[in-house]
Amino acid sequence: MLGRVPTYRIRTYGCQLNESDSEKMAGLFERMGLSEDPGDSPDVLLMNTCAIRENAEDRLFGNLGVWKALKAEHPNMLIIVCGCMTKIPEDLNRIKKSFSHVDVVFGPQDIHRLPELLYERVSREVKIMQVSDRDYLPDDDDLPAVRCRKFRALVPIMYGCNNFCTYCVVPYTRGRERSREFDRIIDQLRELSEKGFEEVMLLGQNVNSYGKDAPDKPDFPDLIETVSKMNLFSRIRFMTSHPKDLSDRLIDIIAQNPSIERHLHLPFQSGSNDVLKRMNRGYTRERYLEIALRYRALVPDGTLSTDIIVGFPGETEKDFQDTLDLMEQVQFDAAFTFIYSARPGTAAASFSDSVPEEVVSDRFSRLLALQNAHSLASNQSVIGNSEEVLIEGLSHTNESVFTGRTSSNRLINFTIPDGTVLGADPLPLGGGTGAAIEGKRAIIRLLKAKTFSIEGQLEYFIDGR
Ligand code: SF4
Numbered sequence: 001m002l003g004r005v006p007t008y009r010i011r012t013y014g015c016q017l018n019e020s021d022s023e024k025m026a027g028l029f030e031r032m033g034l035s036e037d038p039g040d041s042p043d044v045l046l047m048n049t050c051a052i053r054e055n056a057e058d059r060l061f062g063n064l065g066v067w068k069a070l071k072a073e074h075p076n077m078l079i080i081v082c083g084c085m086t087k088i089p090e091d092l093n094r095i096k097k098s099f100s101h102v103d104v105v106f107g108p109q110d111i112h113r114l115p116e117l118l119y120e121r122v123s124r125e126v127k128i129m130q131v132s133d134r135d136y137l138p139d140d141d142d143l144p145a146v147r148c149r150k151f152r153a154l155v156p157i158m159y160g161c162n163n164f165c166t167y168c169v170v171p172y173t174r175g176r177e178r179s180r181e182f183d184r185i186i187d188q189l190r191e192l193s194e195k196g197f198e199e200v201m202l203l204g205q206n207v208n209s210y211g212k213d214a215p216d217k218p219d220f221p222d223l224i225e226t227v228s229k230m231n232l233f234s235r236i237r238f239m240t241s242h243p244k245d246l247s248d249r250l251i252d253i254i255a256q257n258p259s260i261e262r263h264l265h266l267p268f269q270s271g272s273n274d275v276l277k278r279m280n281r282g283y284t285r286e287r288y289l290e291i292a293l294r295y296r297a298l299v300p301d302g303t304l305s306t307d308i309i310v311g312f313p314g315e316t317e318k319d320f321q322d323t324l325d326l327m328e329q330v331q332f333d334a335a336f337t338f339i340y341s342a343r344p345g346t347a348a349a350s351f352s353d354s355v356p357e358e359v360v361s362d363r364f365s366r367l368l369a370l371q372n373a374h375s376l377a378s379n380q381s382v383i384g385n386s387e388e389v390l391i392e393g394l395s396h397t398n399e400s401v402f403t404g405r406t407s408s409n410r411l412i413n414f415t416i417p418d419g420t421v422l423g424a425d426p427l428p429l430g431g432g433t434g435a436a437i438e439g440k441r442a443i444i445r446l447l448k449a450k451t452f453s454i455e456g457q458l459e460y461f462i463d464g465r
Contacts, residue, residue: 014050271326394434
């Protein structure tokens with residue numbers, strides 16, 4: 001018997017879908033009577049892993065080494081590893097062989113079994129390795145969730161992916177596409193709105209293929225239009241879009257419904273048709289440009305961000321120039337840029353024509369310089385405007401600066417003039433202000449552009465939706 005409430009801590013890596021899974025596992029821990037401990041020695045330490053890139057793998061194994069020492073100091077601590085990496089046979093074997101201090105391992109399809117697996121570990125004092133090899137995810141929509149942000153609710157609308165891009169492990173780790181029931185999503189969104197969430201993020205590996213597994217049912221444009229018309233949230237976000245499946249109709253709906261974010265994240269990965277073909281992306285650079293330019297024309301206040309991979313096997317200088325050219329044409333407002341790393345079990349891992357490291361590194365620097373220039377120019381273009389910002393809290397680096405995002409997903413760091421009131425009351429002083437204004441909306445005057453953020457000053461808070 002512990003004689004106190006046992007505690008848990010979750011470390012999450014990777015995408016927002018992983019974050020959403022972690023929120024569900026936090027909900028299960030709390031239902032089991034545990035409470036969250038942000039410190040270094042909780043009773044249960046869980047790592048929710050990501051397998052998309054090699055560096056996430058390196059981080060897991062590095063952390064497992066650190067946790068070994070931690071467990072030596074606290075022998076009763078339970079260490080759990082779950083998430084996509086557990087579905088990679090090489091990684092699973094390495095955990096089994098080299099990290100005997102890990103108590104429980106389970107896969108992304110087994111989240112709903114967390115209480116049972118934990119009970120088994122504690123009651124039978126055996127190590128648990130339960131990575132389900134089913135090809136689908138359980139319908140875990142109803143699991144309780146502890147939301148990590150009080151202003152934004154993460155809501156998966158579908159699971160898995162059917163696309164088999166040749167560099168990606170997701171179809172192997174998360175299984176085939178499965179859309180959630182339209183009515184259940186709407187009911188859940190109503191509840192979240194009643195609880196006061198200002199923003200919702202609709203999630204899927206490829207939200208644009210929502211409903212394709214039930215062709216007579218609503219598709220993604222239907223879903224997002226319905227949610228917008230219900231006026232449940234001041235802001236509706238969605239992630240991630242695939243250019244192959246993004247329809248013109250979706251762009252029309254975004255243009256006509258201002259509560260849908262003025263931001264589109266649309267990974268293009270490479271500007272070369274040859275590389276896109278070897279990546280099995282299912283679109284051409286011409287089609288990508290058509291979508292991007294249509295979005296720019298119909299949503300003039302919208303921003304476009306993307307993902308780009310440099311150094312895919314066989315990428316020539318000409319292919320790379322095509323990537324730079326596409327960037328010049330679209331002028332992305334932001335981009336996540338990656339150096340290609342082979343993932344075990346994917347088709348591209350067997351491609352033999354890898355690009356020499358020094359060539360990749362040179363291309364990566366050139367790409368980064370171009371994108372940074374575009375990002376800065378984009379932020380400079382809105383200086384002098386007053387824009388609505390959803391406040392996320394206190395800045396991590398400066399206690400007198402607050403942070404939030406515009407509907408176009410620009411990161412705004414702002415100050416609040418002395419004597420500002422919130423509603424009828426003066427703002428609490430110091431750190432209390434961050435908590436008091438988290439999730440509020442405000443008009444911020446944009447004053448100074450940086451590459452990844454904008455500095456501003458609060459003009460006033462907005463009441464109501
Ligand atoms: S669309 Fe491609 S990159 Fe995205 S999750 Fe599916 S396979 Fe991976």
